[in-house]
Amino acid sequence: xxxxxxxxxxxxxxxxxxxxxxxxxxxxxxxxxxxxxxxxxxxxxxxxxxxxxxxxxxxxxxxxxxxxxxxxxxxxxxxxxxxxxxxxxxxxxxxxxxxxxxxxxxxxxxxxxxxxxxxxxxxxxxxxxxxxxxxxxxxxxxxxxxxxxxxxxxxxxxxxxxxxxxxxxxxxxxxxxxxxxxxxxxxxxxxxxxxxxxxxxxxxxxxxxxxxxxxxxxxxxxxxxxxxxxxxxxxxxxxxxxxxxxxxxxxxxxxxxxxxxxxxxxxxxxxxxxxxxxxxxxxxxxxxxxxxxxxxxxxxxxxxxxxxxxxxxxxxxxxxxx
Amino acid sequence: xxxxxxxxxxxxxxxxxxxxxxxxxxxxxxxxxxxxxxxxxxxxxxxxxxxxxxxxxxxxxxxxxxxxxxxxxxxxxxxxxxxxxxxxxxxxxxxxxxxxxxxxxxxxxxxxxxxxxxxxxxxxxxxxxxxxxxxxxxxxxxxxxxxxxxxxxxxxxxxxxxxxxxxxxxxxxxxxxxxxxxxxxxxxxxxxxxxxxxxxxxxxxxxxxxxxxxxxxxxxxxxxxxxxxxxxxxxxxxxxxxxxxxxxxxxxxxxxxxxxxxxxxxxxxxxxxxxxxxxxxxxxxxxxxxxxxxxxxxxxxxxxxxxxxxxxxxxxxxxxxxxxxxxxxxxxxxxxxxxxxxxxxxxxxxxxxxxxxxxxxxxxxxxxxxxxxxxxxxxxxxxxxxxxxxxxxxxxxxxxxxxxxxxxxxxxxxxxxxxxxxxxxxxxxxxxxxxxxxxxxxxxxxxxxxxxxxxxxxxxxxxxxxxxxxxxxxxxxxxxxxxxxxxxxxxxxxxxxxxx
Numbered sequence: 080x081x082x083x084x085x086x087x088x089x090x091x092x093x094x095x096x097x098x099x100x101x102x103x104x105x106x107x108x109x110x111x112x113x114x115x116x117x118x119x120x121x122x123x124x125x126x127x128x129x130x131x132x133x134x135x136x137x138x139x140x141x142x143x144x145x146x147x148x149x150x151x152x153x154x155x156x157x158x159x160x161x162x163x164x165x166x167x168x169x170x171x172x173x174x175x176x177x178x179x180x181x182x183x184x185x186x187x188x189x190x191x192x193x194x195x196x197x198x199x200x201x202x203x204x205x206x207x208x209x210x211x212x213x214x215x216x217x218x219x220x221x222x223x224x225x226x227x228x229x230x231x232x233x234x235x236x237x238x239x240x241x242x243x244x245x246x247x248x249x250x251x252x253x254x255x256x257x258x259x260x261x262x263x264x265x266x267x268x269x270x271x272x273x274x275x276x277x278x279x280x281x282x283x284x285x286x287x288x289x290x291x292x293x294x295x296x297x298x299x300x301x302x303x304x305x306x307x308x309x310x311x312x313x314x315x316x317x318x319x320x321x322x323x324x325x326x327x328x329x330x331x332x333x334x335x336x337x338x339x340x341x342x343x344x345x346x347x348x349x350x351x352x353x354x355x356x357x358x359x360x361x362x363x364x365x366x367x368x369x370x371x372x373x374x375x376x377x378x379x380x381x382x383x384x385x386x387x388x389x390x391x392x393x394x395x396x397x398x399x400x401x
Numbered sequence: 402x403x404x405x406x407x408x409x410x411x412x413x414x415x416x417x418x419x420x421x422x423x424x425x426x427x428x429x430x431x432x433x434x435x436x437x438x439x440x441x442x443x444x445x446x447x448x449x450x451x452x453x454x455x456x457x458x459x460x461x462x463x464x465x466x467x468x469x470x471x472x473x474x475x476x477x478x479x480x481x482x483x484x485x486x487x488x489x490x491x492x493x494x495x496x497x498x499x500x501x502x503x504x505x506x507x508x509x510x511x512x513x514x515x516x517x518x519x520x521x522x523x524x525x526x527x528x529x530x531x532x533x534x535x536x537x538x539x540x541x542x543x544x545x546x547x548x549x550x551x552x553x554x555x556x557x558x559x560x561x562x563x564x565x566x567x568x569x570x571x572x573x574x575x576x577x578x579x580x581x582x583x584x585x586x587x588x589x590x591x592x593x594x595x596x597x598x599x600x601x602x603x604x605x606x607x608x609x610x611x612x613x614x615x616x617x618x619x620x621x622x623x624x625x626x627x628x629x630x631x632x633x634x635x636x637x638x639x640x641x642x643x644x645x646x647x648x649x650x651x652x653x654x655x656x657x658x659x660x661x662x663x664x665x666x667x668x669x670x671x672x673x674x675x676x677x678x679x680x681x682x683x684x685x686x687x688x689x690x691x692x693x694x695x696x697x698x699x700x701x702x703x704x705x706x707x708x709x710x711x712x713x714x715x716x717x718x719x720x721x722x723x724x725x726x727x728x729x730x731x732x733x734x735x736x737x738x739x740x741x742x743x744x745x746x747x748x749x750x751x752x753x754x755x756x757x758x759x760x761x762x763x764x765x766x767x768x769x770x771x772x773x774x775x776x777x778x779x780x781x782x783x784x785x786x787x788x789x790x791x792x793x794x795x796x797x798x799x800x801x802x803x804x805x806x807x808x809x810x811x812x813x814x815x816x817x818x819x820x821x822x823x824x825x826x827x828x829x830x831x832x833x834x835x836x837x838x839x840x841x842x843x844x845x846x847x848x849x850x851x852x853x854x855x856x857x858x859x860x861x862x863x864x865x866x867x868x869x870x871x872x873x874x875x876x877x878x879x880x881x882x883x884x885x886x887x888x889x890x891x892x893x894x895x896x897x898x899x900x901x
Contacts, residue, residue: 115729115732115733116447116448116451116733116736117448117726117732117733117734117735117736117737117739118732118736121736122736122739122740125451125452125740126740129452140452141451141452142810143448143810144810145604146603146604147586147600147603147604151600151603151604180591231857231858236588236591237586237588237589237590237591238591257857257858257860258589258857259546259854259857259858260588260589260850260853260854261588261850261854262588262850263732265726265732269542269545269719269723270545270546272542272723273542273543273544273545275545275546275858276858284739288745289723294723361740365739
């Protein structure tokens with residue numbers, strides 16, 4: 080029955096495809112956010128989607144389909160009709176780390192999507208409890224290496240950004256501390272503030288308020304340049320760990336097979352949103368990094384996805400579910 | 402003190418502008434409505450309303466969203482009392498005695514007491530946040546993994562105390578609940594546990610699915626079986642407002658419930674879910690005639706309802722003072738704030754005093770509104786019960802279906818409430834209580850996570866639970882309570898109650 084409907088839809092769709100592409104969009108567009116409402120990816124999606132709606136002349140409605148590190152929502156998005164009416168906000172986890180973590184992943188980040196463009200990156204910071212006995216990143220590195228056996232690292236669960244970026248940090252430092260898992264960043268931060276875990280690596284939007292309030296310490300930010308939101312935090316390059324460059328990027332994807340003219344329209348709308356003064360201001364307030372013109376194209380996103388999958392695979396392989 | 406008054410004055414100045422009063426009212430009204438509708442919870446509603454708040458100023462937006470949240474707590478009790486469907490973990494206990502009161506023809510009084518108790522608790526909690534918000538947030542930092550584990554152990558012991566009838570049955574239901582909570586991805590390794598390779602089990606079973614099935618659907622099945630049970634509720638309702646005698650019986654439970662709920666609500670690890678359970682267990686323990694509990698004891702509604710609302714209110718403390726959301730609704734509030742360019746955290750109080758104090762003042766205004774909205778509506782809600790059941794139950798079923806789908810957009814959830822409904826019906830038939838199962842489910846997850854976390858921190862040394870003072874005290878209380886519950890003399894008494 081399902082295939083019959085699909086076949087019928089395909090026949091009808093073939094005849095009207097050209098027309099549909101010219102008029103696109105004639106109704107509201109659903110953007111799947113594969114995480115709960117209110118999280119960093121959701122906030123980026125809503126800010127960018129708000130402006131894209133104005134350009135497209137149709138509302139972009141955010142649908143939160145959370146689960147399995149974001150892969151539940153992205154699987155649904157990958158299987159949606161490629162007509163431009165279902166798009167999704169993927170991120171570093173779903174389109175970078177996931178293939179290494181989920182053996183039975185039902186999509187290929189590099190092959191099953193029509194990339195639209197990079198929306199915003201949120202830099203990763205190395206943070207520690209405020210009593211951590213080291214004045215700077217070099218002291219921190221020396222301390223964790225010397226005290227590997229009694230050091231605890233917090234993360235927000237296998238598959239989360241803080242887990243992947245934390246494992247990457249540990250791999251680069253060559254240490255294996257006890258990994259303490261939490262359900263989300265909030266409880267992990269709470270224990271960091273309570274001095275019961277030692278350090279973690281997480282997105283700027285999650286940790287900036289606590290750093291500003293002095294309840295936790297920040298040793299470095301893993302981007303090439305300092306963030307205007309935290310001008311006093313040195314980059315990893317300045318602080319002595321230049322290879323630790325990582326950001327939780329968020330990017331818009333459509334299902335594979337979405338017609339090129341529709342992809343172009345969506346990509347142009349995204350580009351326009353990222354040029355908008357108010358949208359930029361809101362993203363920057365979150366500590367986000369907005370890609371330059373060249374970094375926003377579908378082709379640039381495709382390159383990014385391929386390099387991210389290649390990067391995470393050796394580090395994370397075998398750490399997730401079997 | 403002058404600071405305190407000046408801050409409150411600032412807050413009321415913000416909260417009492419025409420726009421904010423209106424937004425607060427809308428929030429409370431929407432919240433009450435979705436609270437009453439089984440299944441449609443505040444999480445789904447706030448998520449759906451987020452885009453609308455784009456065009457309102459941040460203070461107004463948050464006042465409205467907060468209104469939805471505590472409005473839903475009020476409304477949720479209504480559904481728990483009238484149709485025995487607890488929309489949230491916190492209204493599970495309200496359903497126990499509240500629904501019995503309704504079946505005894507005292508629905509109006511149960512609703513009235515719930516509203517008055519909630520209002521009182523809300524008022525106290527608002528003052529508490531205003532006066533002690535910042536210092537109290539330090540309490541949150543005293544609670545880390547070992548303390549939470551011990552707190553959950555204590556909670557489970559309370560669940561035994563709370564149960565009616567046979568201790569063996571209660572414990573087996575709790576264990577079943579704990580086991581159900583272990584389904585899904587392992588937090589530490591990401592391995593799937595007991596999912597049989599089924600994708601929808603990977604994230605575990607949702608609380609709402611379990612609660613709606615075991616309580617709601619099962620209750621509908623039971624009611625359909627005995628057609629006369631509804632006539633009990635359709636008898637003349639009598640008075641709606643509690644009598645002086647009723648109020649007198651409620652004063653102390655409300656005071657105790659408020660204190661318990663307010664303290665537990667501050668804990669960022671979703672300690673608020675324990676509030677109503679703890680309050681109920683305390684009321685039952687100190688009651689002169691504990692056998693009335695489970696048969697429509699007014700204290701069993703007044704205490705937990707106050708604890709529930711106090712906890713809902715004080716759970717804003719970790720959010721506003723530490724920037725840490727203690728539960729899913731608060732996480733959404735964080736999202737709403739960040740979309741508005743306000744990063745929640747300790748600096749909100751100094752950087753955006755308008756927002757901080759305006760929101761706190763609006764909570765009291767909102768509570769007053771809820772009392773005013775709800776008391777006249779009590780009559781309306783009660784009249785709802787007079788709708789012939791053959792018309793009422795299909796609408797409840799439909800709302801349950803829509804509600805559960807709106808939470809995660811997963812069709813399988815709708816099937817699962819049907820399955821748990823059948824299981825719950827089976828439980829009723831063989832005389833098992835679903836409440837301890839739900840408590841075991843809620844606490845089991847938290848207990849396991851914190852146990853493993855604590856043991857990771859101590860490198861496997863269980864002494865960590867006794868070396869930390871708060872954890873040790875909680876464990877001692879738990880063991881003492883368990884010993885008392887298991888003492889032979891008391892057990893005999895319980896058995897008598899059961900066989901009555």
